[in-house]
Amino acid sequence: MPAESQSGASERFVPPRIDGGATARSLVSRKPLAVVGMVILAVYIVLAAVGPFFVTDPVATDPPNALLAPSLEHPMGTDNFGRDVFARAVHSARLDLTLGILIAMCAMVIGSAVGVVAGYWGGAVDETLMRLTDIVLAFPGFVLALILVAVLGNSTLNVGIAVTAAFVPYFIRLTRAQALSERELEYVDGAKLAGNRSARVAFLHVLPNSLQPSLVTATLVAGWAILTVSGLAFLGVGIKPPTAEWGVMVSEGARDIDAGHWWTSFFPGGMIVLAAMAFHFIGDEFGGREA
Amino acid sequence: MWRYLGRRLLVSVVTVAGIVVVVFFIMRVLPGDAAAVRAGPYASEEKLEQIREQFGFSDPVPVQFVNYVKDAVTGDLGTSIRTGGEVTEELLIRLPASLELAFYSVLLAVVAGVPVGIAAAARRDTWIDRAARVVAVLGSSMAFFWLGLMLTFLFFFKLGWFPGPVGRLAITTQPPETITGFFTVDAALAGNWGLMGEAFSYLALPAVTVGFVLSAPIIKIVRSSMIEVLDSEYVRTARALGVRRREVLFRDGFRNALIPVTTAIGIIFGYMLGGNIIVELIFAWPGVGRYAYEALRVNDLEALQGFVIVVGLLYIVLNVVIDFIYSWIDPRIKLGQKVVA
Amino acid sequence: MTLLEVAGLTVGVTRSPTSILANVSFSIPAGKIVGLVGESGSGKTMAALTIMGLLPDGIEVRSGRVRMDGRQLMDPANLTLRRRSEDMAMIFQHPQAALNPTMKVGRQIARVFSLQQGSGRSEAMSQSIEMLRRVGIPGATRVAQAHPHQLSGGMCQRVMIAMALACRPRILIADEPTTALDVTIQAQIFDLIRDLVAETGAGVLFITHDLAAVAEMCDSVTVLFGGQVMEEGSRDDIFRRPQHPYTSFLLDSVQQEVDPDVVEAGVDFELVGCRFGHRCRYAWEACGEVPDLFSVGAGHRSACFLHTVGENRVGTS
Numbered sequence: 001m002p003a004e005s006q007s008g009a010s011e012r013f014v015p016p017r018i019d020g021g022a023t024a025r026s027l028v029s030r031k032p033l034a035v036v037g038m039v040i041l042a043v044y045i046v047l048a049a050v051g052p053f054f055v056t057d058p059v060a061t062d063p064p065n066a067l068l069a070p071s072l073e074h075p076m077g078t079d080n081f082g083r084d085v086f087a088r089a090v091h092s093a094r095l096d097l098t099l100g101i102l103i104a105m106c107a108m109v110i111g112s113a114v115g116v117v118a119g120y121w122g123g124a125v126d127e128t129l130m131r132l133t134d135i136v137l138a139f140p141g142f143v144l145a146l147i148l149v150a151v152l153g154n155s156t157l158n159v160g161i162a163v164t165a166a167f168v169p170y171f172i173r174l175t176r177a178q179a180l181s182e183r184e185l186e187y188v189d190g191a192k193l194a195g196n197r198s199a200r201v202a203f204l205h206v207l208p209n210s211l212q213p214s215l216v217t218a219t220l221v222a223g224w225a226i227l228t229v230s231g232l233a234f235l236g237v238g239i240k241p242p243t244a245e246w247g248v249m250v251s252e253g254a255r256d257i258d259a260g261h262w263w264t265s266f267f268p269g270g271m272i273v274l275a276a277m278a279f280h281f282i283g284d285e286f287g288g289r290e291a
Numbered sequence: 292m293w294r295y296l297g298r299r300l301l302v303s304v305v306t307v308a309g310i311v312v313v314v315f316f317i318m319r320v321l322p323g324d325a326a327a328v329r330a331g332p333y334a335s336e337e338k339l340e341q342i343r344e345q346f347g348f349s350d351p352v353p354v355q356f357v358n359y360v361k362d363a364v365t366g367d368l369g370t371s372i373r374t375g376g377e378v379t380e381e382l383l384i385r386l387p388a389s390l391e392l393a394f395y396s397v398l399l400a401v402v403a404g405v406p407v408g409i410a411a412a413a414r415r416d417t418w419i420d421r422a423a424r425v426v427a428v429l430g431s432s433m434a435f436f437w438l439g440l441m442l443t444f445l446f447f448f449k450l451g452w453f454p455g456p457v458g459r460l461a462i463t464t465q466p467p468e469t470i471t472g473f474f475t476v477d478a479a480l481a482g483n484w485g486l487m488g489e490a491f492s493y494l495a496l497p498a499v500t501v502g503f504v505l506s507a508p509i510i511k512i513v514r515s516s517m518i519e520v521l522d523s524e525y526v527r528t529a530r531a532l533g534v535r536r537r538e539v540l541f542r543d544g545f546r547n548a549l550i551p552v553t554t555a556i557g558i559i560f561g562y563m564l565g566g567n568i569i570v571e572l573i574f575a576w577p578g579v580g581r582y583a584y585e586a587l588r589v590n591d592l593e594a595l596q597g598f599v600i601v602v603g604l605l606y607i608v609l610n611v612v613i614d615f616i617y618s619w620i621d622p623r624i625k626l627g628q629k630v631v632a
Numbered sequence: 633m634t635l636l637e638v639a640g641l642t643v644g645v646t647r648s649p650t651s652i653l654a655n656v657s658f659s660i661p662a663g664k665i666v667g668l669v670g671e672s673g674s675g676k677t678m679a680a681l682t683i684m685g686l687l688p689d690g691i692e693v694r695s696g697r698v699r700m701d702g703r704q705l706m707d708p709a710n711l712t713l714r715r716r717s718e719d720m721a722m723i724f725q726h727p728q729a730a731l732n733p734t735m736k737v738g739r740q741i742a743r744v745f746s747l748q749q750g751s752g753r754s755e756a757m758s759q760s761i762e763m764l765r766r767v768g769i770p771g772a773t774r775v776a777q778a779h780p781h782q783l784s785g786g787m788c789q790r791v792m793i794a795m796a797l798a799c800r801p802r803i804l805i806a807d808e809p810t811t812a813l814d815v816t817i818q819a820q821i822f823d824l825i826r827d828l829v830a831e832t833g834a835g836v837l838f839i840t841h842d843l844a845a846v847a848e849m850c851d852s853v854t855v856l857f858g859g860q861v862m863e864e865g866s867r868d869d870i871f872r873r874p875q876h877p878y879t880s881f882l883l884d885s886v887q888q889e890v891d892p893d894v895v896e897a898g899v900d901f902e903l904v905g906c907r908f909g910h911r912c913r914y915a916w917e918a919c920g921e922v923p924d925l926f927s928v929g930a931g932h933r934s935a936c937f938l939h940t941v942g943e944n945r946v947g948t949s
Contacts, residue, residue: 016904016920033424134302135309138603140562142569143583147599150587151317227434231569234436235584250437254573257444269437276432284428415689522688524729531684531724532744532795533717546734 037281044275048094055087058244067261077263079249080256088244089268095245096226097275099160103229104222106164108214111171116207118172119179126176133169141166145228149238159238163228167221171214178210216287223279230272246272299614303607310603311363315356318596368597373589378597382579386601387472388459389571389578392501393563394473395494399502400509401556407506408513412521413540423510430507439500439573446496453495456574460486460493497574501567505559512555516548523547550617557613564605635835636660636683636720636803641696643675643682643859650901651694652678653859654922660803660835665825667850667867668839669882673899675859676839680805684722685713700802717748721796725808727788731780737791738764738776744798763794767824786817793824797832804828805837810845822849843886847871852931855879858899858907861925865932875934878908906935914938 062082070077076085118129136144141163148162230247233239241248246268253265334342350358362369368378411423439456446453459474460466467477467486475494478487520526521544529539571580579598586594636659643653653675660666668676681687683698683705693711697704700720706713724730732740741760745751751759757776764772767790780788789809796804806825810818826849829836838849846853847867854864855878863876874880903909905920912919918937926939 014910033421033428131302131305131309134306135313135603138306138310138606139599140602143599143602146568146583146587147317147595150590150592150595223432227432230434231436234434234569235572235587237587247434247436250434250440254436254440257440258448260448262441262444265437265440269434269440272434273429273432273437276434277428280428280432284424524724524726525732527686528722528724528730528792528795529732530686531722532799533747534743535747543732543735547732 031285033281034285037278040278051090058088058091076267079264091244100222100226103225104218107167108218111168112175115172115175119176219283223276369593371594373591391473395498396501400505404506404509408510411514412517427507427510435569458575516551520547561606561609635662637699639697642694658854663833664851665836667846667853670856674856720803721799721801722805767794807839863934869932875928
């Protein structure tokens with residue numbers, strides 16, 4: 001009977017609800033492309049981690065078996081020194097993937113730290129840092145990396161440093177914008193009132209909250225970094241032959257292509273593009289709508 | 292409006308000055324003996340000394356800096372040790388080749404990317420949309436050098452549809468008289484249609500290579516800004532009052548979506564102004580990018596430094612131009628505030 | 633004479649069992665203003681967009697009929713809405729956002745004339761200036777050359793109304809037309825809408841959460857909560873003789889402090905029965921099902937099980 005029970009929430013009638021509510025959908029159906037990217041990336045990581053133990057020496061030449069077309073024994077054929085293209089591509093996966101991921105991580109750490117400083121303190125510090133990033137961003141990242149390697153000298157470490165430097169400004173911009181909006185929020189005031197020094201507030205409170213978009217960008221940057229590193233290697237800058245590196249391999253293979261030996265450049269180049277795509281699929285889907 | 296313009300120009304000037312300074316520091320102050328880099332690995336001590344003298348490396352750094360800035364302001368970017376020519380002059384000769392390639396690449400990217408982006412936005416979450424996203428990811432993950440190589444292999448070596456990678460024209464062909472520096476335009480102005488066709492056929496593969504990569508950001512930006520507009524209240528109004536879907540898409544949608552698209556095209560074109568070192572190398576394109584590559588191979592730092600300064604300058608100039616285009620598209624901006632995409 | 637009749641309208645989110653509108657019915661007579669009232673999230677705007685055929689992606693019609701003068705507007709087979717633009721026009725809550733920012737307002741109105749009557753460019757333009765005068769815009773010729781951002785909110789709403797009138801609609805849907813405007817402008821817009829009803833004999837669906845506006849404007853009222861019709865009746869029925877607990881609550885909330893628990897509970901679209909169930913102080917076991925609309929007077933109906941036990945007057949306090 002309709003009792004006018006006003007006495008308390010505990011006695012209130014609890015109406016029935018639809019079972020399960022909104023159906024939870026799996027990652028596969030919500031972000032199919034991200035799953036594709038993760039699967040490709042997983043294959044690459046396995047290849048990079050254990051592959052080198054199972055394939056032949058990537059630099060040992062074998063002239064009698066030069067330029068063999070792809071077969072069961074040589075799934076990607078052999079190059080003009082008789083080296084197995086697949087073996088070289090696998091070794092290169094370890095090098096390029098490590099470089100790509102390390103570069104993205106370093107650029108993110110450095111860029112985020114600088115970005116927080118600029119966004120949180122503002123004023124002259126901010127203005128100076130922003131003008132500096134403007135200047136750096138006026139150059140295509142590839143050109144900047146190229147010049148830096150040219151000046152620093154050819155070595156894998158220098159390539160890493162140069163490419164990292166080219167991508168740092170993106171993270172500075174991003175984190176600064178985040179920090180600018182974060183510092184208006186109440187919790188920052190709260191942290192200050194609780195007696196935290198401003199450096200502590202900036203790094204311990206603002207930085208973690210600015211991290212999410214940085215991670216998405218870092219995924220994309222890992223892809224671009226692989227493209228940049230291999231592009232430099234293709235030009236003969238940074239990583240040099242006979243190192244097994246995708247860009248080096250395409251560069252060497254380019255010499256054979258007019259004679260119809262397409263596999264020496266097709267496969268390593270395809271590996272680059274596929275690796276970059278894997279990172280981009282993941283970054284794109286988690287980055288939402290922005291371009 | 293004029294205050295805004297003044298501020299904009301001031302920022303540009305500061306940035307340009309910054310570029311000049313940064314390049315100086317990269318080239319002279321970073322670790323490594325600048326003279327040794329220039330002289331090459333096997334140079335004798337006398338040769339090194341001679342180079343130090345010639346380039347003023349023995350002067351104190353501030354003196355070097357003042358001299359360098361003085362030269363840069365007057366447009367003197369030094370002398371190339373590779374060719375012995377004036378860097379400024381050599382860059383200017385090669386710039387039209389890069390600009391022509393950049394122009395057609397961006398044109399291709401826009402012509403292909405804009406309709407794909409619109410279609411993806413209009414048919415959101417259908418297979419068209421998904422296909423467009425895959426194409427966009429493929430484009431932004433593409434290695435220029437690999438695509439260029441594979442296109443050459445397929446369309447030149449295998450099919451023979453397009454000429455090989457030997458530059459802007461066949462080696463035996465006389466280029467048209469220089470008016471604009473664009474071979475396609477100059478040939479047309481001279482009424483030489485055969486030559487124009489030849490110029491286009493040599494442009495095709497490099498322009499497709501670059502255009503494909505550049506279409507990726509255009510597809511993404513057109514898609515997202517079209518979606519934003521199509522979800523807007525004024526598009527709903529237009530639909531509510533019976534305006535047809537097609538007209539809503541192009542009249543209301545596209546013009547408003549054009550604002551962020553312009554920014555994107557501007558930035559992309561800005562980057563392309565400096566030429567594309569890899570593509571110019573693969574297709575033997577005689578532009579500034581290839582000049583930079585040749586300079587790089589022999590450590591011709593004066594030439595490289597000139598290239599970097601020119602690239603930065605062109606980028607800044609273009610950005611100012613884009614600001615003007617904005618105010619023409621969007622009546623809300625009278626060069627006051629920028630609309631963020 | 634009933635002009636527009638909406639019956640049993642059910643609308644839901646694609647691939648989800650919940651419904652945003654559940655079995656909603658109302659009708660609009662010619663020359664009358666019908667209020668559709670409810671707090672935000674009650675489904676008012678969704679109902680309007682459904683009968684305009686403007687539902688956003690991911691929202692689908694599950695059942696219902698929409699008839700205009702006895703003519704079916706909604707295809708019963710595939711539940712898509714086909715209407716002529718002279719049937720209905722709609723004006724929106726944020727007039728400035730509802731106008732195209734890159735098109736001059738004169739052109740935006742002229743475009744509707746071109747579509748409706750095939751007017752040529754210059755003819756449509758003079759028609760549009762004439763229409764701007766009719767909605768009370770001084771200096772119509774000058775205003776026609778302005779972009780929306782150069783006009784005030786009230787001015788933009790007049791432009792919006794002019795655009796809607798250019799369709800010569802038989803039904804005008806006004807979705808919170810004055811919420812974004814200040815009070816003096818609100819009074820002017822209300823006058824304008826009333827004049828237009830008197831002049832053209834159009835029916836108006838007036839969507840709002842503002843009870844004062846309803847009391848001032850509407851002939852009859854439908855109260856919506858959680859996508860379900862709670863109560864419907866004439867203006868006097870709703871304001872003087874409310875029968876439904878929700879209507880009473882709504883009226884109380886204007887005058888006095890109400891139980892904050894009830895307000896903050898919001899809308900729960902996953903309730904199987906009455907959507908007001910978890911907020912209603914009278915709720916009991918029967919409320920686990922959806923109540924019918926019980927007749928509680930001439931043209932006055934209320935959807936509450938209280939009416940089955942004879943306690944048919946809740947009363948305001």
